[in-house]
Amino acid sequence: MSDHWRTPRTRTLRSRLTIALVAGTLSTVVAAGALAQMGKSGLIGKLEGPEVVTEPAKQPKTFNEAPQFATLVKAGKLPPVAERVGQDPLVIKPLHEIGKYGGTWRRGFTGPADFWNGYRCCSGPDHLLFWDYTGDKVTPNIAKGYEMQDGGKTLVLHLRRGMKWSDGKPFTADDFVFWFEDIYRNKDLVPTPSAAMAINGKQGVVEKVDTYTVKFKFPEPYYMFPDVLAGSTDVAGQAWRGAFGLGGYAPAHYLKQFHPKYAGQAEVDKKFKEAKFESWVRMFLYKNDWSLNPELPVLSPWKTVTPANTPTWTLERNPYSVFVDTAGNQLPYIDRVVLTLAENLEVINLRAIAGEYDFQARHLDIAKVPVFLENQQKGGYKLYLDPGDYGGDMIIKFNLSYEADPEIAKWMNTADFRRALSLGIDRDQINETFWLGTGTPSSVVPADTNKYNPGPQYRKLWATLDIKKANEMLDKVGLAKKDAEGYRLRTDGKGRLRIEIMTLGGQFVQFTQISEMIREHWKKIGIDLTVQEVERSLAIQRTAANEQQLAAWNNDGSEHLFTFPTHVFPFDTIAVVATSGPLYAKWFQSAGTQGKEPPARMKELMEKFRRAYGVPEKERIQLGKEVWKITAEEVYIIGVIGMGPASMGVRVVKTSMGNIPSRQYNSPDGKTPTISRPVTFFYKSR
């Protein structure tokens, strides 16, 4: 439908509410002063977290369990704990101490679309492999171990002997074969194969070696595959991807009753009609949805008991959880997790301030940090900040394949123009105003500790404030003529050079307000910026139609360059909220057969990126550094403020909880807080 009549500046309800709430919290401005005194160091602790124990010598020999299970065992209703965790449980060394059983973890969520909320806290994760607490190293998880064979063409996964699904049925190699043959390769369930299961466009296969050994085989070397299993990809476990027919494995013994191959088409048709599903496919995928189907056998430490599409999403401990601590206590320590529905984010923030949540970072607003600090004692909680390792809590993407206005397209494709705009931003002012000084003015490159970081000199490359130089560069590229008000003129004689930035309201970062500030900054370099806040569906449509010029977003996840490249270069052909160039992405994804050919430097970047998947880690790290070098030098994306806690890094934790890290790795790939292993959190006192 036509959207010309829509006014692009649709202020969201939330921003209006925020304004109203600000009035109520003015009294706490004093606390902001206190924050400034404490400085960053007071709130940002040392990165720490629990560890997975892999040495056989350190495995516990005897096991213990939650009291309610002990009662069930005594009554003969449950097998003994040693049998339930199997011979090779997943041993986790808690951060500080062995905890004790009990308690309910209270959280807030915003409805079924907030799937990530419960998934991030309570899925374990159920990935085959995962990251250590630094987010840098792949470690065993559901799989006990792995090795690359065949020059990187085969990944062998060793499963845990005696491990079970939450209904007590064995978890074996057959669950992988079932997933691969009957779900993944079924064209109705998964119409298009996943890129994660392919190297250079060539699909791999899954084979059973024996009950506890599985092979993922690829036609070409795929050294990246362990990272792919650990990341947020299509083969990253049942909780994350089961509902899409993906995940890498599936409970064969349960799902066969809903699959035509095993139950017969007639039977399955009868079932889906009775249960009022649109098709057997919808029913099957619903049945394999970790957040919606309480009957589903799972591997996660907590399992859904009341689904995410009801007012309260509740999860309870899985009796067959394979997670144990170093003393042999079956994890998790906490009995239940209750996520209560809140209709709006202000209510979540107020409830957090009132101490009604036990551990919550999601949806908490960095602008309210002073209020959180002020109410710490009263609410019985402590505030932590978890800055991300990614270079941009806010970035500005140039649409490099923009075509609608050739003049603007030309400038956006001029490196010095992009660099000059970047030099025209007063990042310190933005950091103080919107991050309360907790972020880092930065280019797009990830934290210095990140393995793909190209070197400390890239942090400030084209990312400082230098108005004089910016003006000189703009003069030099051919934009020297200005109008009476000092704005630079277009070279085609059509008046002032106006560029437009698209923002979304109601996000973790106040993109619109920050863009308004940048608009003021750019006046000093003669650039007229128009800020357009749009509704999110409209944003998607405009990026897909190649109509976006600039767009504000963040690059969270980009610290895992290869498993989350969306915000590094034009990678996704799908509609995203902010794009670096949809036509270039199409060119990249179609190996040059569609879209538009990018300039040489971008092609070089894409080539290095593609090559990295098939080479051993050391070489890959080198290629990763080169990718970041090019992005920083070319400024395809302007980094504004990075390594800040604005996206899900404002964390409120009850003081009664134990094994809480003072700082945790904050990233979508880390499923934060899962990277801190919430199975080891516990209540010291109630």
Added chain:
Amino acid sequence: MLAYIGRRALLAMFTVWAISVLSFAIIQLPPGDYVTSYIAQMATMGSVVTDEEAQNLRIQYGLGQPIYVQYLKWMRLIVQGNFGTSMEWRRPVTEVIGDRLWMTMVVSVAALFITWVLALPIGIYSAVRQYSVGDYVATLVGFIGLAVPNFLLALVLLYLGFTLFNANIGGLFSVEFQDAPWSLARTWDLLKHLPIPALILGLAGTAQQIRIMRANLLDELRKPYVVTARSKGLPESTVILKYPVRVALNPFASTIGYTLPYIVSGSIIVSIVLGLPTVGPLLLKALIAQDMFLAGTIVLMLGVMTVIGTLISDILLVWIDPRIRLEDT
């Protein structure tokens, strides 16, 4: 009278059909569809949806079909009493709305009760004692009530409730009672949460109704029949309550048409601010997510309620106001 009602009912059915077409069309107006909004939502949560997945979802939800086909499919479902499955909640629409309908009605009826209990007596008082101190106070309070946006009032009350009384923030139940089966304790918990939303929702309406009641009654009080009644020696209370008040009630009866949908939808903004589990926020979310069946059903429901409400108020008016006569009886 029966023929009148019959004709009205027929017309109402046609209106309902028109509403169903309109509501479906309106929901289709914004750019994109449920899948685009789903992609956007996933993106804002730091995750990506692949092209294949998006295509797959569109096929599964039948979003690629022409609008009239989608409409006819929806109509066919409705005729069978099935309002479709909500795309976002992945549950039948009737269940999703049903969860909240009763709570909405509790809140709205409580708010209406407050409105009427306050507005009618105050309105009568300020008309009868025009320009008295009491009238001025009621007028002042009334105007303030009208002028203050009630979402602002809600925010202020929330904040005061939290800082002064350590009250529970938002919602209609404490966490422990959220899913509990009905019991005395749960009812008490609900009653504890009810006053703030009911008061906020009720107050704005109150101010308006006071003004309407006052103005209408003032018109009537000066009419000769009141003087006649008084001169006949009737007690003052009978004079006022029996004749002019009855006439002045007209507007109340005619607003029932709008009151009925209000009872099932509640006030959207206040419900969102206060985090009430009512139908209003559900509608807003459904519209944002372009969850067609859910949004369409709620809009249709509101339309039907308005039509029924109008029908009721037409009949009530005939009954209350003897001056209104049916043309052909």
